[in-house]
Amino acid sequence: MVVLNPDHFLALPRPVIGVGPPTGAPDTTTLAAHDFDIDTRTGFMPPQPPLTRLPPQWELWELVLEDGLASRLQLADKPDLSEGDRQRASLWQARIRELPILPTSQLKESEILLRRAHLVLAWLLHLYIRTLPPSLSEIRIPPPITVPLLQVSSHLQLPPVLTYSDDVLYNWALKEPVPLTIASPAPALDNLRCLTLFTGTRDEEEFYLSSARIELQGVQALTLMRGIMDEAFVGDSIAITRITSYLHSLAGVIGELTKLLLAVREGCDPQVFYNDIRPWFRGMDSDTNAKPWVFEGMEMDPTLRPPTELSGPSAGQSALIHALDVFLGVDRYSHASHVTGHQSSATKPSSKESAASLPLPLSTSPEASKPSVAFLTRMQLYMPRHHRAFLRHLSNSPRPIRSIVEKSNDERLTEAYNSAITALKVFRDAHVRIVAIYIVGPSRRGGRPVDEQKGTGGTSAIQFVKSVRDQTRGALLSQSQSSA
Numbered sequence: 330m331v332v333l334n335p336d337h338f339l340a341l342p343r344p345v346i347g348v349g350p351p352t353g354a355p356d357t358t359t360l361a362a363h364d365f366d367i368d369t370r371t372g373f374m375p376p377q378p379p380l381t382r383l384p385p386q387w388e389l390w391e392l393v394l395e396d397g398l399a400s401r402l403q404l405a406d407k408p409d410l411s412e413g414d415r416q417r418a419s420l421w422q423a424r425i426r427e428l429p430i431l432p433t434s435q436l437k438e439s440e441i442l443l444r445r446a447h448l449v450l451a452w453l454l455h456l457y458i459r460t461l462p463p464s465l466s467e468i469r470i471p472p473p474i475t476v477p478l479l480q481v482s483s484h485l486q487l488p489p490v491l492t493y494s495d496d497v498l499y500n501w502a503l504k505e506p507v508p509l510t511i512a513s514p515a516p517a518l519d520n521l522r523c524l525t526l527f528t529g530t531r532d533e534e535e536f537y538l539s540s541a542r543i544e545l546q547g548v549q550a551l552t553l554m555r556g557i558m559d560e561a562f563v564g565d566s567i568a569i570t571r572i573t574s575y576l577h578s579l580a581g582v583i584g585e586l587t588k589l590l591l592a593v594r595e596g597c598d599p600q601v602f603y604n605d606i607r608p609w610f611r612g613m614d615s616d617t618n619a620k621p622w623v624f625e626g627m628e629m630d631p632t633l634r635p636p637t638e639l640s641g642p643s644a645g646q647s648a649l650i651h652a653l654d655v656f657l658g659v660d661r662y663s664h665a666s667h668v669t670g671h672q673s674s675a676t677k678p679s680s681k682e683s684a685a686s687l688p689l690p691l692s693t694s695p696e697a698s699k700p701s702v703a704f705l706t707r708m709q710l711y712m713p714r715h716h717r718a719f720l721r722h723l724s725n726s727p728r729p730i731r732s733i734v735e736k737s738n739d740e741r742l743t744e745a746y747n748s749a750i751t752a753l754k755v756f757r758d759a760h761v762r763i764v765a766i767y768i769v770g771p772s773r774r775g776g777r778p779v780d781e782q783k784g785t786g787g788t789s790a791i792q793f794v795k796s797v798r799d800q801t802r803g804a805l806l807s808q809s810q811s812s813a
């Protein structure tokens with residue numbers, strides 16, 4: 330592949346915050362702040378390990394989170410909950426309600442502080458909600474969480490719930506720290522650990538890390554996409570030969586992602602995942618009992634609006650997998666508005682929604698309005714806004730690869746394109762198996778009080794992932810199409 334000269338400023342990794350660029354190199358920090366927040370070594374993951382603790386002004390949040398996690402709070406609907414578990418939860422909830430409402434204005438000076446604040450507050454929110462007695466008819470979120478969480482979320486343009494960025498992208502540290510320099514390589518896939526876990530189990534950690542490893546490995550896919558776009562710009566016969574080769578390489582990289590996905594089985598037990606880990610993630614939409622969440626104290630800040638986008642975290646919020654879809658032109662199938670996972674929504678795609686064109690928060694009562702918007706389009710609202718902007722940029726490419734292939738009349742190029750689509754379809758075959766192993770199987774075996782085959786956002790999990798897989802297969806081009 331033709332690569333940029335290593336001295337080219339675009340080829341340089343982002344300068345380490347606080348260290349700055351090496352002598353003579355331009356400072357691209359400002360560019361980075363306005364670009365897509367994607368690093369040449371770590372992709373959508375930040376190049377340096379995320380902040381582990383907020384400064385002292387917000388220490389009370391950190392302490393109450395630390396105590397909640399250390400005291401091993403249990404899910405309130407756990408079948409064998411003891412009286413001691415109930416008392417611990419109730420004492421901890423009282424501490425949350427008694428917290429002062431900490432100001433957030435200084436957090437807004439730094440994206441890194443805001444990210445950590447979102448993580449801490451969203452984790453507190455889920456811990457609080459999921460330890461409340463199941464008999465309550467509605468869930469009331471107290472002002473010490475409501476006010477700062479809504480303020481921070483509004484600033485980050487994220488929903489005020491736990492997202493994939495909170496439990497994967499910004500929830501890691503190095504097991505064996507290495508000195509940070511401008512030239513630090515990406516973290517080794519086996520040198521990661523998590524910062525925050527609901528259960529403290531290896532199963533939970535491995536669940537998040539399997540996604541983190543996919544993100545890091547996926548950098549190779551992003552590099553190939555960039556190479557393909559550069560060649561598409563040139564567009565001559567040599568460029569077409571190179572694109573053909575890069576597409577085959579892309580298929581190989583997606584194959585590696587599939588292996589990493591399946592490797593989740595080595596460290597995460599399906600029964601533990603289903604019974605002990607997954608219920609913590611439930612947002613309002615995926616709540617089987619569909620209890621309303623009431624955010625108390627909103628009147629204290631007139632700029633706040635009632636949040637309505639309240640699904641829990643999902644790897645469906647991974648910008649990497651969306652980028653593959655968008656780049657290959659699969660998204661017109663997988664993001665079609667009928668692919669919602671809702672049984673009642675089997676209508677034909679009617680519009681070309683994109684997350685960018687949707688307001689945040691959306692008006693989305695769980696059952697009524699969501700089915701009209703593709704689940705994956707909606708999940709883009711849960712991504713860091715720079716990543717969302719990247720997907721928008723990618724989808725506006727003046728030379729989409731699918732059109733190039735369709736118009737090329739080139740059999741080898743079509744075959745290479747199809748190999749990448751097939752690899753993505755195989756990734757999704759594996760993902761369907763994972764959902765069967767981790768959700769359908771344990772649900773059938775019982776254990777939790779209610780049937781929970783619903784996914785994030787209230788989708789029927791297995792039905793949804795199968796339909797996305799089938800849509801991916803539908804993106805394959807026939808030879809006749811390529812020569813049409």
Ligand code: HEM
Nearest residue numbers: 539540543593643644645647650763764767784785790797
């Ligand atoms: C034990 C492991 C996993 C389970 C049980 C699981 C489960 C699910 C479920 C139930 C959905 C449906 C939507 C939702 O409810 O969120 C989903 C969607 C999705 N998951 Fe996973 N997942 C797992 C691991 C992963 C990993 C490691 C990735 C890769 C980063 C991934 C990528 C996706 C994507 C991209 C979607 C959206 C549908 C699609 O594009 O195919 N999942 N997953």
